[in-house]
Amino acid sequence: MIGHADTAISDPTSYIQQTEELRTKNHPLFLTRLEEIHKVSSTLTEQQRWQLHYLDAWEALFEGDVAKSRQYFEEVISKSGDPNLSAKASALLLTSYGMTREYEKAFVLANELTSQLPGITDVPARLQVLTNLSQTFNLAGQTDLALKYAQMMAEATPPGASLCYPMTDRVFALSNAGKIGSDSPDFRQAVDACTSAGQPIITNSLWLDQGEHLLKEDKAAEDLVLLNRIQASLERNHFQSHMLSALVQRARAYERLGQDEKARKAALAAISLQEGDSPNEWLRYAYLVLYHVTKKQGDTSAALGYYERYVTQTQGYLNDVSARTLAFQLAKQQVLAKKLETEELSKQNAILKLQQQLDAKAVETGRLYIVLLLIGLTGIVLWLLRLKHSQLRFKRMATRDGLTGILNHQHFINESERQLRHLERKSGQASLLWMDLDHFKQINDTHGHAAGDAVLRHIVKVCNGHLRPGDLFGRLGGEEFGILLLECERDHAIAIADRIRLAIEGDPLEHEGMMLKVSASVGVASTCNAGHALQRLCRRADAALYRAKRDGRNRVIADAGEGTSVFA
Ligand SMILES: Nc1nc2c(ncn2[C@@H]2O[C@H](COP(=O)(O)OP(=O)(O)OP(=O)(O)O)[C@@H](O)[C@H]2O)c(=O)[nH]1
Secondary structure (H helix, E strand, O other): OEEEOOEEEOOHHHHHHHHHHOOOOOHHHHHHHHHHHHHOHHHOOHHHHHHHHHHHHHHHHHOOOHHHHHHHHHHHHHHOOOHHHHHHHHHHHHHHHHHOOOHHHHHHHHHHHHHHHHHOOOHHHHHHHHHHHHHHHHHOOOHHHHHHHHHHHHHHOOOOOOOHHHHHHHHHHHHHOOOOOOOOHHHHHHHHHHHHOOOHHHHHHHHHHHHHHHHHOOOHHHHHHHHHHHHHHHHHHOOHHHHHHHHHHHHHHHHHOOOHHHHHHHHHHHHHHOOOOOOOHHHHHHHHHHHHHHHHOOOHHHHHHHHHHHHHHHHHHHHHHHHHHHHHHHHHHHHHHHHHHHHHHHHHHHHHHHHHHHHHHHHHHHHHHHHHHHHHHHHHHHHHHHHHHHHHHHHHHHHEOOOOOOEOHHHHHHHHHHHHHHHHHOOOOEEEEEEEEOOHHHHHHHHOHHHHHHHHHHHHHHHHOOOOOOOEEEEEEOOEEEEEEEOOOHHHHHHHHHHHHHHHHHOOEEEOOEEEOOOEEEEEEEHHHHOOOHHHHHHHHHHHHHHHHHOOOOOEEEEOOOOOEEEO
Protein backbone atom coordinates (compact mmCIF):
# COMPACT_ATOMS: atom_id res chain seq x y z
CA MET A 1 0.00 0.00 0.00
CA ILE A 2 1.30 3.45 -0.91
CA GLY A 3 -0.05 6.59 0.58
CA HIS A 4 0.23 10.29 0.90
CA ALA A 5 -1.39 12.46 3.60
CA ASP A 6 -5.06 11.49 3.62
CA THR A 7 -4.90 9.31 0.48
CA ALA A 8 -4.11 5.59 0.33
CA ILE A 9 -4.02 3.48 -2.86
CA SER A 10 -3.24 -0.20 -2.40
CA ASP A 11 -2.85 -1.16 -6.07
CA PRO A 12 -1.96 1.90 -8.18
CA THR A 13 -2.04 0.05 -11.53
CA SER A 14 -5.62 -1.21 -11.15
CA TYR A 15 -6.63 2.06 -9.50
CA ILE A 16 -5.37 4.02 -12.52
CA GLN A 17 -7.13 1.56 -14.84
CA GLN A 18 -10.45 1.88 -12.97
CA THR A 19 -10.06 5.66 -13.00
CA GLU A 20 -9.56 5.57 -16.77
CA GLU A 21 -12.84 3.65 -17.17
CA LEU A 22 -14.63 6.43 -15.25
CA ARG A 23 -13.68 9.12 -17.77
CA THR A 24 -17.06 9.29 -19.53
CA LYS A 25 -19.03 7.17 -17.04
CA ASN A 26 -18.58 9.42 -14.03
CA HIS A 27 -16.51 12.38 -14.93
CA PRO A 28 -16.66 14.15 -11.53
CA LEU A 29 -15.44 10.98 -9.79
CA PHE A 30 -12.78 10.60 -12.47
CA LEU A 31 -11.49 14.09 -11.59
CA THR A 32 -11.45 13.32 -7.86
CA ARG A 33 -9.53 10.11 -8.36
CA LEU A 34 -7.12 11.78 -10.80
CA GLU A 35 -6.30 14.27 -8.07
CA GLU A 36 -5.78 11.44 -5.57
CA ILE A 37 -3.35 9.70 -7.88
CA HIS A 38 -1.43 12.93 -8.36
CA LYS A 39 -0.95 13.18 -4.60
CA VAL A 40 0.93 9.87 -4.61
CA SER A 41 2.64 10.35 -7.96
CA SER A 42 6.11 10.36 -6.36
CA THR A 43 5.55 6.77 -5.23
CA LEU A 44 4.42 5.50 -8.66
CA THR A 45 6.51 3.43 -11.02
CA GLU A 46 7.65 5.02 -14.29
CA GLN A 47 5.01 3.14 -16.27
CA GLN A 48 2.28 4.20 -13.82
CA ARG A 49 3.47 7.82 -14.11
CA TRP A 50 3.12 7.64 -17.92
CA GLN A 51 -0.40 6.21 -17.50
CA LEU A 52 -1.22 9.15 -15.25
CA HIS A 53 0.26 11.53 -17.83
CA TYR A 54 -2.01 9.95 -20.45
CA LEU A 55 -5.09 10.54 -18.24
CA ASP A 56 -4.01 14.18 -17.71
CA ALA A 57 -3.78 14.54 -21.49
CA TRP A 58 -7.25 13.05 -21.92
CA GLU A 59 -8.69 15.43 -19.35
CA ALA A 60 -7.01 18.43 -21.02
CA LEU A 61 -8.63 17.39 -24.32
CA PHE A 62 -12.00 16.93 -22.60
CA GLU A 63 -11.73 20.45 -21.18
CA GLY A 64 -10.85 21.80 -24.61
CA ASP A 65 -7.20 22.59 -23.75
CA VAL A 66 -5.98 21.13 -27.00
CA ALA A 67 -2.41 22.50 -26.83
CA LYS A 68 -1.78 20.98 -23.39
CA SER A 69 -3.35 17.65 -24.32
CA ARG A 70 -1.35 17.44 -27.52
CA GLN A 71 1.91 18.13 -25.70
CA TYR A 72 1.13 15.40 -23.16
CA PHE A 73 0.01 12.88 -25.79
CA GLU A 74 3.16 13.50 -27.84
CA GLU A 75 5.30 12.99 -24.71
CA VAL A 76 3.53 9.68 -24.02
CA ILE A 77 4.02 8.57 -27.64
CA SER A 78 7.70 9.46 -27.83
CA LYS A 79 8.91 8.72 -24.29
CA SER A 80 6.73 6.18 -22.48
CA GLY A 81 8.10 3.14 -24.32
CA ASP A 82 4.68 1.55 -23.79
CA PRO A 83 3.28 0.59 -27.24
CA ASN A 84 -0.31 0.20 -26.03
CA LEU A 85 -0.34 3.49 -24.19
CA SER A 86 1.30 5.14 -27.24
CA ALA A 87 -1.42 3.69 -29.51
CA LYS A 88 -4.15 5.12 -27.26
CA ALA A 89 -2.36 8.50 -27.13
CA SER A 90 -2.06 8.52 -30.95
CA ALA A 91 -5.77 7.77 -31.25
CA LEU A 92 -6.67 10.73 -29.06
CA LEU A 93 -4.11 12.94 -30.80
CA LEU A 94 -6.08 12.13 -33.93
CA THR A 95 -9.26 13.47 -32.31
CA SER A 96 -7.39 16.59 -31.19
CA TYR A 97 -6.34 17.29 -34.80
CA GLY A 98 -10.00 17.04 -35.76
CA MET A 99 -10.92 19.51 -33.02
CA THR A 100 -8.40 22.10 -34.25
CA ARG A 101 -9.36 21.46 -37.87
CA GLU A 102 -5.90 20.21 -38.76
CA TYR A 103 -7.53 17.67 -40.99
CA GLU A 104 -4.53 16.86 -43.11
CA LYS A 105 -2.49 15.93 -40.03
CA ALA A 106 -5.50 13.98 -38.72
CA PHE A 107 -5.86 11.88 -41.85
CA VAL A 108 -2.15 11.26 -42.21
CA LEU A 109 -2.13 10.03 -38.59
CA ALA A 110 -5.30 8.02 -39.28
CA ASN A 111 -3.55 6.30 -42.15
CA GLU A 112 -0.56 5.56 -39.92
CA LEU A 113 -2.81 4.13 -37.22
CA THR A 114 -4.66 2.05 -39.81
CA SER A 115 -1.40 0.47 -40.91
CA GLN A 116 -0.37 -0.10 -37.26
CA LEU A 117 -3.71 -1.71 -36.39
CA PRO A 118 -2.70 -5.35 -37.03
CA GLY A 119 0.11 -4.93 -34.47
CA ILE A 120 -2.12 -3.41 -31.76
CA THR A 121 -3.29 -6.49 -29.88
CA ASP A 122 -3.99 -4.99 -26.45
CA VAL A 123 -7.82 -4.90 -26.34
CA PRO A 124 -8.37 -1.46 -24.70
CA ALA A 125 -5.73 0.13 -26.95
CA ARG A 126 -7.23 -1.50 -30.05
CA LEU A 127 -10.74 -0.37 -29.11
CA GLN A 128 -9.52 3.17 -28.49
CA VAL A 129 -7.76 3.31 -31.87
CA LEU A 130 -10.79 1.86 -33.69
CA THR A 131 -13.28 4.29 -32.15
CA ASN A 132 -11.09 7.30 -32.96
CA LEU A 133 -10.55 6.05 -36.51
CA SER A 134 -14.30 5.59 -36.96
CA GLN A 135 -15.01 9.09 -35.63
CA THR A 136 -12.27 10.70 -37.75
CA PHE A 137 -13.42 9.09 -40.99
CA ASN A 138 -17.01 10.02 -40.14
CA LEU A 139 -15.85 13.61 -39.74
CA ALA A 140 -14.39 13.45 -43.27
CA GLY A 141 -17.70 12.16 -44.62
CA GLN A 142 -16.17 8.74 -45.21
CA THR A 143 -19.13 7.00 -43.64
CA ASP A 144 -18.38 3.58 -45.15
CA LEU A 145 -14.93 3.60 -43.54
CA ALA A 146 -16.43 4.87 -40.29
CA LEU A 147 -18.93 1.96 -40.36
CA LYS A 148 -16.12 -0.49 -41.12
CA TYR A 149 -14.10 0.60 -38.06
CA ALA A 150 -17.23 0.55 -35.88
CA GLN A 151 -17.83 -3.01 -37.04
CA MET A 152 -14.19 -3.93 -36.33
CA MET A 153 -14.57 -2.43 -32.89
CA ALA A 154 -17.69 -4.52 -32.19
CA GLU A 155 -15.74 -7.61 -33.27
CA ALA A 156 -12.77 -6.68 -31.03
CA THR A 157 -14.99 -6.20 -27.99
CA PRO A 158 -14.56 -9.13 -25.59
CA PRO A 159 -17.70 -11.25 -24.99
CA GLY A 160 -19.80 -9.83 -22.19
CA ALA A 161 -18.23 -6.37 -22.47
CA SER A 162 -20.39 -3.37 -23.41
CA LEU A 163 -20.98 -2.55 -27.09
CA CYS A 164 -21.78 1.09 -26.22
CA TYR A 165 -18.86 2.61 -28.21
CA PRO A 166 -19.11 0.50 -31.39
CA MET A 167 -22.91 0.89 -31.50
CA THR A 168 -22.62 4.64 -31.01
CA ASP A 169 -19.97 4.98 -33.72
CA ARG A 170 -22.20 2.91 -36.01
CA VAL A 171 -25.22 5.16 -35.33
CA PHE A 172 -23.17 8.32 -36.00
CA ALA A 173 -21.88 6.88 -39.29
CA LEU A 174 -25.39 5.81 -40.40
CA SER A 175 -26.77 9.14 -39.27
CA ASN A 176 -24.11 11.10 -41.17
CA ALA A 177 -24.82 9.00 -44.26
CA GLY A 178 -28.54 9.84 -43.95
CA LYS A 179 -29.39 6.18 -43.63
CA ILE A 180 -31.42 6.36 -40.40
CA GLY A 181 -34.23 8.53 -38.98
CA SER A 182 -35.17 9.55 -35.42
CA ASP A 183 -37.32 6.45 -35.03
CA SER A 184 -34.57 4.05 -36.04
CA PRO A 185 -34.14 1.10 -33.64
CA ASP A 186 -30.35 1.69 -33.90
CA PHE A 187 -30.77 4.74 -31.62
CA ARG A 188 -32.73 2.76 -29.07
CA GLN A 189 -30.25 -0.13 -29.04
CA ALA A 190 -27.21 2.12 -28.74
CA VAL A 191 -28.83 4.20 -25.99
CA ASP A 192 -29.73 1.03 -24.08
CA ALA A 193 -26.18 -0.31 -24.41
CA CYS A 194 -24.64 2.96 -23.21
CA THR A 195 -27.15 3.44 -20.41
CA SER A 196 -26.52 -0.01 -19.01
CA ALA A 197 -22.75 0.55 -19.42
CA GLY A 198 -23.14 3.67 -17.26
CA GLN A 199 -21.93 6.01 -20.03
CA PRO A 200 -24.07 9.18 -19.65
CA ILE A 201 -21.90 11.37 -21.88
CA ILE A 202 -22.07 8.89 -24.76
CA THR A 203 -25.80 8.41 -24.16
CA ASN A 204 -26.29 12.19 -24.34
CA SER A 205 -24.38 12.28 -27.65
CA LEU A 206 -26.86 9.74 -29.02
CA TRP A 207 -29.87 11.68 -27.69
CA LEU A 208 -28.60 14.92 -29.19
CA ASP A 209 -28.08 13.23 -32.56
CA GLN A 210 -31.60 11.82 -32.40
CA GLY A 211 -32.83 15.36 -31.57
CA GLU A 212 -31.16 16.62 -34.78
CA HIS A 213 -33.20 14.04 -36.72
CA LEU A 214 -36.40 15.11 -34.95
CA LEU A 215 -35.76 18.71 -36.04
CA LYS A 216 -35.07 17.62 -39.61
CA GLU A 217 -38.32 15.64 -39.53
CA ASP A 218 -40.16 18.72 -38.28
CA LYS A 219 -40.80 17.21 -34.85
CA ALA A 220 -39.67 20.24 -32.82
CA ALA A 221 -42.02 19.52 -29.90
CA GLU A 222 -40.70 16.00 -29.54
CA ASP A 223 -37.19 17.38 -29.68
CA LEU A 224 -37.93 19.78 -26.84
CA VAL A 225 -39.32 16.91 -24.78
CA LEU A 226 -36.12 15.00 -25.45
CA LEU A 227 -33.92 18.01 -24.58
CA ASN A 228 -35.81 18.61 -21.35
CA ARG A 229 -35.42 14.97 -20.44
CA ILE A 230 -31.64 14.99 -20.81
CA GLN A 231 -31.09 18.54 -19.47
CA ALA A 232 -30.17 17.41 -15.96
CA SER A 233 -27.68 14.88 -17.27
CA LEU A 234 -26.17 17.47 -19.62
CA GLU A 235 -25.69 19.88 -16.73
CA ARG A 236 -24.31 17.16 -14.51
CA ASN A 237 -21.67 16.07 -16.97
CA HIS A 238 -21.01 19.57 -18.23
CA PHE A 239 -19.48 18.55 -21.53
CA GLN A 240 -19.03 21.84 -23.32
CA SER A 241 -19.85 20.74 -26.87
CA HIS A 242 -23.01 18.98 -25.58
CA MET A 243 -24.10 22.12 -23.75
CA LEU A 244 -23.58 24.16 -26.90
CA SER A 245 -25.33 21.79 -29.29
CA ALA A 246 -28.25 21.27 -26.86
CA LEU A 247 -28.80 25.05 -26.57
CA VAL A 248 -28.70 25.57 -30.35
CA GLN A 249 -31.03 22.61 -30.89
CA ARG A 250 -33.37 24.06 -28.31
CA ALA A 251 -33.25 27.50 -29.99
CA ARG A 252 -34.12 25.94 -33.36
CA ALA A 253 -36.95 23.90 -31.81
CA TYR A 254 -38.43 27.00 -30.12
CA GLU A 255 -38.16 28.96 -33.35
CA ARG A 256 -39.99 26.24 -35.26
CA LEU A 257 -42.71 26.30 -32.62
CA GLY A 258 -42.95 30.11 -32.86
CA GLN A 259 -41.59 30.65 -29.33
CA ASP A 260 -39.27 33.39 -30.52
CA GLU A 261 -38.20 34.84 -27.20
CA LYS A 262 -37.19 31.44 -25.86
CA ALA A 263 -35.45 30.77 -29.14
CA ARG A 264 -33.52 34.06 -28.92
CA LYS A 265 -32.46 33.42 -25.34
CA ALA A 266 -31.29 29.89 -26.10
CA ALA A 267 -29.36 31.07 -29.17
CA LEU A 268 -27.69 33.89 -27.21
CA ALA A 269 -26.83 31.46 -24.41
CA ALA A 270 -25.20 29.17 -26.97
CA ILE A 271 -23.16 32.04 -28.45
CA SER A 272 -22.03 33.10 -24.99
CA LEU A 273 -20.81 29.57 -24.30
CA GLN A 274 -18.55 29.58 -27.32
CA GLU A 275 -15.17 31.18 -26.90
CA GLY A 276 -14.08 32.93 -30.10
CA ASP A 277 -15.93 32.93 -33.37
CA SER A 278 -14.34 30.02 -35.18
CA PRO A 279 -16.54 28.26 -37.76
CA ASN A 280 -19.00 25.94 -36.14
CA GLU A 281 -22.20 24.35 -37.33
CA TRP A 282 -24.05 25.13 -34.10
CA LEU A 283 -23.07 28.81 -34.12
CA ARG A 284 -24.22 29.01 -37.72
CA TYR A 285 -27.67 27.80 -36.62
CA ALA A 286 -27.62 30.07 -33.56
CA TYR A 287 -27.07 33.18 -35.76
CA LEU A 288 -29.71 31.97 -38.21
CA VAL A 289 -32.26 31.67 -35.37
CA LEU A 290 -31.32 35.14 -34.10
CA TYR A 291 -31.64 36.58 -37.63
CA HIS A 292 -35.12 35.06 -38.11
CA VAL A 293 -36.38 36.15 -34.68
CA THR A 294 -35.05 39.73 -34.81
CA LYS A 295 -36.27 40.12 -38.38
CA LYS A 296 -39.72 38.97 -37.33
CA GLN A 297 -39.61 41.46 -34.48
CA GLY A 298 -38.82 44.19 -37.02
CA ASP A 299 -35.31 44.89 -35.72
CA THR A 300 -33.81 45.13 -39.20
CA SER A 301 -30.37 46.39 -38.25
CA ALA A 302 -29.90 43.70 -35.58
CA ALA A 303 -31.27 41.14 -38.06
CA LEU A 304 -28.75 42.30 -40.66
CA GLY A 305 -25.94 42.00 -38.13
CA TYR A 306 -26.94 38.42 -37.26
CA TYR A 307 -27.37 37.63 -40.91
CA GLU A 308 -23.82 38.79 -41.64
CA ARG A 309 -22.50 36.54 -38.80
CA TYR A 310 -24.63 33.71 -40.16
CA VAL A 311 -23.13 34.17 -43.66
CA THR A 312 -19.60 34.30 -42.20
CA GLN A 313 -20.27 31.17 -40.16
CA THR A 314 -21.82 29.43 -43.17
CA GLN A 315 -18.82 30.37 -45.26
CA GLY A 316 -16.51 29.12 -42.52
CA TYR A 317 -18.57 25.97 -42.05
CA LEU A 318 -18.62 25.19 -45.76
CA ASN A 319 -14.88 25.87 -45.97
CA ASP A 320 -14.43 23.62 -42.98
CA VAL A 321 -16.43 20.80 -44.57
CA SER A 322 -14.57 21.10 -47.86
CA ALA A 323 -11.28 21.35 -45.91
CA ARG A 324 -12.05 18.02 -44.20
CA THR A 325 -12.89 16.33 -47.49
CA LEU A 326 -9.92 17.92 -49.21
CA ALA A 327 -7.56 16.96 -46.38
CA PHE A 328 -8.87 13.42 -46.50
CA GLN A 329 -8.35 13.25 -50.25
CA LEU A 330 -4.92 14.85 -49.87
CA ALA A 331 -3.88 12.37 -47.19
CA LYS A 332 -5.27 9.56 -49.33
CA GLN A 333 -3.29 10.84 -52.31
CA GLN A 334 -0.16 11.09 -50.17
CA VAL A 335 -0.65 7.53 -48.96
CA LEU A 336 -1.28 6.42 -52.53
CA ALA A 337 1.81 8.30 -53.70
CA LYS A 338 3.82 6.72 -50.91
CA LYS A 339 2.44 3.33 -51.86
CA LEU A 340 3.27 3.94 -55.51
CA GLU A 341 6.71 5.18 -54.49
CA THR A 342 7.18 2.03 -52.43
CA GLU A 343 5.94 -0.07 -55.32
CA GLU A 344 8.24 1.82 -57.66
CA LEU A 345 11.11 1.31 -55.23
CA SER A 346 10.32 -2.34 -54.87
CA LYS A 347 10.13 -2.58 -58.67
CA GLN A 348 13.49 -0.85 -58.89
CA ASN A 349 14.77 -3.20 -56.21
CA ALA A 350 13.46 -6.14 -58.19
CA ILE A 351 15.16 -4.79 -61.31
CA LEU A 352 18.38 -4.27 -59.36
CA LYS A 353 18.08 -7.76 -57.93
CA LEU A 354 17.53 -9.15 -61.43
CA GLN A 355 20.47 -7.11 -62.67
CA GLN A 356 22.61 -8.49 -59.85
CA GLN A 357 21.41 -11.98 -60.62
CA LEU A 358 22.23 -11.44 -64.30
CA ASP A 359 25.62 -10.02 -63.34
CA ALA A 360 26.20 -13.00 -61.06
CA LYS A 361 25.08 -15.28 -63.89
CA ALA A 362 27.42 -13.44 -66.28
CA VAL A 363 30.28 -13.84 -63.79
CA GLU A 364 29.28 -17.47 -63.36
CA THR A 365 29.12 -17.94 -67.14
CA GLY A 366 32.42 -16.08 -67.47
CA ARG A 367 33.91 -18.37 -64.86
CA LEU A 368 32.46 -21.35 -66.67
CA TYR A 369 34.01 -20.16 -69.91
CA ILE A 370 37.35 -19.65 -68.16
CA VAL A 371 37.09 -23.13 -66.62
CA LEU A 372 36.12 -24.60 -70.00
CA LEU A 373 38.93 -22.66 -71.64
CA LEU A 374 41.37 -23.86 -68.99
CA ILE A 375 40.11 -27.43 -69.41
CA GLY A 376 40.48 -27.00 -73.15
CA LEU A 377 43.92 -25.48 -72.79
CA THR A 378 44.98 -28.16 -70.31
CA GLY A 379 43.65 -30.74 -72.74
CA ILE A 380 45.60 -29.16 -75.58
CA VAL A 381 48.74 -28.88 -73.42
CA LEU A 382 48.34 -32.50 -72.28
CA TRP A 383 47.69 -33.54 -75.85
CA LEU A 384 50.77 -31.60 -77.00
CA LEU A 385 52.80 -33.15 -74.20
CA ARG A 386 51.54 -36.58 -75.16
CA LEU A 387 52.31 -35.79 -78.77
CA LYS A 388 55.75 -34.59 -77.82
CA HIS A 389 56.18 -37.64 -75.66
CA SER A 390 55.07 -39.89 -78.52
CA GLN A 391 57.30 -38.01 -80.91
CA LEU A 392 60.16 -38.41 -78.49
CA ARG A 393 59.27 -42.08 -78.03
CA PHE A 394 59.13 -42.58 -81.78
CA LYS A 395 62.30 -40.59 -82.18
CA ARG A 396 63.89 -42.65 -79.47
CA MET A 397 62.58 -45.81 -81.04
CA ALA A 398 63.96 -44.62 -84.36
CA THR A 399 67.35 -43.66 -82.97
CA ARG A 400 67.86 -45.88 -79.92
CA ASP A 401 68.40 -49.53 -79.35
CA GLY A 402 65.35 -50.98 -77.67
CA LEU A 403 67.26 -53.24 -75.27
CA THR A 404 70.12 -51.04 -74.05
CA GLY A 405 68.93 -47.47 -74.76
CA ILE A 406 72.09 -46.49 -76.60
CA LEU A 407 72.14 -45.43 -80.29
CA ASN A 408 70.96 -48.04 -82.74
CA HIS A 409 73.15 -49.08 -85.65
CA GLN A 410 71.71 -46.70 -88.21
CA HIS A 411 71.67 -43.67 -85.96
CA PHE A 412 75.18 -44.44 -84.70
CA ILE A 413 76.37 -44.43 -88.30
CA ASN A 414 74.55 -41.21 -89.20
CA GLU A 415 75.72 -39.34 -86.12
CA SER A 416 79.25 -40.62 -86.44
CA GLU A 417 79.37 -39.41 -90.08
CA ARG A 418 78.09 -35.99 -89.03
CA GLN A 419 80.58 -35.64 -86.20
CA LEU A 420 83.47 -36.83 -88.33
CA ARG A 421 82.62 -34.31 -91.04
CA HIS A 422 82.56 -31.64 -88.41
CA LEU A 423 85.90 -32.77 -86.95
CA GLU A 424 87.39 -32.97 -90.36
CA ARG A 425 86.48 -29.35 -91.00
CA LYS A 426 88.22 -28.25 -87.87
CA SER A 427 91.02 -30.88 -88.20
CA GLY A 428 89.95 -32.60 -85.01
CA GLN A 429 90.76 -36.20 -84.27
CA ALA A 430 88.47 -39.07 -83.31
CA SER A 431 88.87 -42.78 -82.66
CA LEU A 432 86.44 -45.59 -83.35
CA LEU A 433 86.22 -48.62 -81.01
CA TRP A 434 84.59 -51.75 -82.43
CA MET A 435 83.77 -54.01 -79.54
CA ASP A 436 82.39 -57.56 -79.50
CA LEU A 437 81.64 -59.71 -76.46
CA ASP A 438 83.47 -62.96 -76.31
CA HIS A 439 81.58 -66.23 -76.51
CA PHE A 440 78.37 -64.52 -75.76
CA LYS A 441 76.44 -67.32 -77.28
CA GLN A 442 77.45 -69.42 -74.28
CA ILE A 443 75.74 -67.01 -71.90
CA ASN A 444 72.53 -67.38 -73.83
CA ASP A 445 72.90 -71.07 -74.15
CA THR A 446 73.83 -71.63 -70.50
CA HIS A 447 71.68 -69.06 -68.67
CA GLY A 448 68.98 -68.21 -71.11
CA HIS A 449 68.23 -65.32 -73.42
CA ALA A 450 67.01 -63.09 -70.61
CA ALA A 451 70.31 -63.46 -68.81
CA GLY A 452 72.01 -62.56 -72.13
CA ASP A 453 69.88 -59.42 -72.33
CA ALA A 454 70.76 -58.49 -68.75
CA VAL A 455 74.45 -58.91 -69.55
CA LEU A 456 74.09 -56.67 -72.61
CA ARG A 457 72.45 -53.96 -70.50
CA HIS A 458 75.12 -54.38 -67.84
CA ILE A 459 77.92 -54.03 -70.37
CA VAL A 460 76.41 -50.78 -71.71
CA LYS A 461 76.27 -49.46 -68.17
CA VAL A 462 79.91 -50.36 -67.55
CA CYS A 463 81.02 -48.74 -70.81
CA ASN A 464 79.05 -45.55 -70.19
CA GLY A 465 81.05 -45.13 -66.97
CA HIS A 466 84.18 -44.61 -69.10
CA LEU A 467 82.78 -42.33 -71.81
CA ARG A 468 82.35 -38.55 -72.01
CA PRO A 469 79.00 -36.99 -72.76
CA GLY A 470 79.94 -36.10 -76.34
CA ASP A 471 81.11 -39.59 -77.28
CA LEU A 472 78.85 -41.68 -79.50
CA PHE A 473 77.93 -45.15 -78.27
CA GLY A 474 75.87 -47.49 -80.38
CA ARG A 475 74.82 -51.09 -80.61
CA LEU A 476 75.78 -52.35 -84.02
CA GLY A 477 73.92 -55.64 -83.66
CA GLY A 478 73.78 -58.67 -81.36
CA GLU A 479 76.66 -58.39 -78.88
CA GLU A 480 78.62 -55.90 -81.07
CA PHE A 481 79.10 -52.22 -80.09
CA GLY A 482 80.66 -49.14 -81.66
CA ILE A 483 82.11 -46.21 -79.76
CA LEU A 484 83.25 -43.01 -81.46
CA LEU A 485 85.54 -41.09 -79.12
CA LEU A 486 85.57 -37.44 -80.20
CA GLU A 487 88.65 -35.25 -79.93
CA CYS A 488 90.49 -38.41 -78.90
CA GLU A 489 93.92 -39.34 -80.18
CA ARG A 490 94.74 -42.94 -81.03
CA ASP A 491 96.83 -43.70 -77.91
CA HIS A 492 94.27 -42.22 -75.62
CA ALA A 493 91.60 -44.24 -77.39
CA ILE A 494 93.60 -47.45 -76.91
CA ALA A 495 93.89 -46.61 -73.20
CA ILE A 496 90.17 -46.02 -72.89
CA ALA A 497 89.39 -49.20 -74.83
CA ASP A 498 91.59 -51.18 -72.53
CA ARG A 499 90.04 -49.59 -69.43
CA ILE A 500 86.68 -50.61 -70.77
CA ARG A 501 87.85 -54.14 -71.50
CA LEU A 502 89.27 -54.47 -68.00
CA ALA A 503 86.12 -53.01 -66.46
CA ILE A 504 83.95 -55.58 -68.33
CA GLU A 505 86.18 -58.36 -67.33
CA GLY A 506 86.40 -57.22 -63.71
CA ASP A 507 82.70 -56.46 -63.21
CA PRO A 508 80.66 -59.64 -63.66
CA LEU A 509 76.87 -59.39 -63.48
CA GLU A 510 75.04 -61.02 -60.63
CA HIS A 511 71.91 -62.49 -62.14
CA GLU A 512 69.50 -64.74 -60.27
CA GLY A 513 72.19 -65.84 -57.87
CA MET A 514 74.70 -66.47 -60.62
CA MET A 515 77.81 -64.45 -61.44
CA LEU A 516 77.77 -63.92 -65.23
CA LYS A 517 81.24 -63.03 -66.32
CA VAL A 518 82.05 -61.88 -69.85
CA SER A 519 85.01 -60.39 -71.64
CA ALA A 520 85.22 -58.21 -74.71
CA SER A 521 87.48 -57.86 -77.67
CA VAL A 522 88.01 -54.36 -79.06
CA GLY A 523 89.36 -53.11 -82.35
CA VAL A 524 90.49 -49.47 -82.48
CA ALA A 525 90.82 -47.27 -85.54
CA SER A 526 91.74 -43.62 -85.47
CA THR A 527 91.32 -40.72 -87.90
CA CYS A 528 95.03 -40.02 -87.71
CA ASN A 529 95.63 -43.29 -89.60
CA ALA A 530 92.39 -43.99 -91.38
CA GLY A 531 91.19 -40.48 -92.14
CA HIS A 532 87.72 -39.06 -91.43
CA ALA A 533 85.72 -41.32 -93.72
CA LEU A 534 83.54 -43.51 -91.56
CA GLN A 535 83.44 -46.46 -93.88
CA ARG A 536 87.20 -46.73 -93.81
CA LEU A 537 87.37 -46.24 -90.07
CA CYS A 538 84.81 -49.00 -89.62
CA ARG A 539 86.66 -51.32 -91.91
CA ARG A 540 89.95 -50.70 -90.06
CA ALA A 541 88.34 -51.06 -86.62
CA ASP A 542 86.51 -54.19 -87.69
CA ALA A 543 89.75 -55.63 -89.02
CA ALA A 544 91.50 -54.85 -85.73
CA LEU A 545 88.63 -56.52 -83.85
CA TYR A 546 88.88 -59.56 -86.06
CA ARG A 547 92.53 -59.82 -85.16
CA ALA A 548 91.74 -59.42 -81.44
CA LYS A 549 89.31 -62.35 -81.73
CA ARG A 550 91.73 -64.38 -83.68
CA ASP A 551 94.52 -63.70 -81.25
CA GLY A 552 92.62 -65.11 -78.27
CA ARG A 553 89.90 -62.53 -77.38
CA ASN A 554 89.69 -60.29 -74.29
CA ARG A 555 92.09 -57.81 -75.77
CA VAL A 556 92.39 -54.52 -77.61
CA ILE A 557 94.04 -54.30 -80.98
CA ALA A 558 94.52 -50.96 -82.63
CA ASP A 559 94.85 -50.32 -86.28
CA ALA A 560 98.26 -48.87 -86.99
CA GLY A 561 97.88 -48.12 -90.67
CA GLU A 562 97.34 -50.44 -93.62
CA GLY A 563 98.08 -53.98 -92.47
CA THR A 564 99.50 -53.04 -89.05
CA SER A 565 98.04 -53.31 -85.58
CA VAL A 566 98.92 -52.49 -82.05
CA PHE A 567 97.94 -54.68 -79.08
CA ALA A 568 96.83 -53.47 -75.80
N1 LIG B 1 70.54 -62.44 -75.27
C1 LIG B 1 70.79 -61.90 -76.45
N2 LIG B 1 71.54 -62.55 -77.28
C2 LIG B 1 71.83 -62.03 -78.51
C3 LIG B 1 71.29 -60.79 -78.92
N3 LIG B 1 71.72 -60.53 -80.17
C4 LIG B 1 72.51 -61.55 -80.50
N4 LIG B 1 72.60 -62.47 -79.51
C5 LIG B 1 73.28 -63.66 -79.44
O1 LIG B 1 74.67 -63.43 -79.42
C6 LIG B 1 75.28 -64.58 -79.87
C7 LIG B 1 76.42 -64.27 -80.75
O2 LIG B 1 77.13 -65.42 -81.00
P1 LIG B 1 78.26 -65.53 -81.93
O3 LIG B 1 78.11 -64.64 -83.12
O4 LIG B 1 78.46 -66.93 -82.24
O5 LIG B 1 79.53 -64.99 -81.17
P2 LIG B 1 80.08 -65.35 -79.77
O6 LIG B 1 79.29 -66.42 -79.13
O7 LIG B 1 80.09 -64.05 -78.97
O8 LIG B 1 81.49 -65.77 -80.07
P3 LIG B 1 82.62 -64.84 -80.49
O9 LIG B 1 82.09 -63.54 -80.98
O10 LIG B 1 83.22 -65.56 -81.56
O11 LIG B 1 83.42 -64.65 -79.28
C8 LIG B 1 74.20 -65.38 -80.55
O12 LIG B 1 73.95 -66.54 -79.82
C9 LIG B 1 73.04 -64.46 -80.62
O13 LIG B 1 71.84 -65.15 -80.53
C10 LIG B 1 70.46 -60.12 -78.03
O14 LIG B 1 69.92 -59.01 -78.30
N5 LIG B 1 70.23 -60.73 -76.81
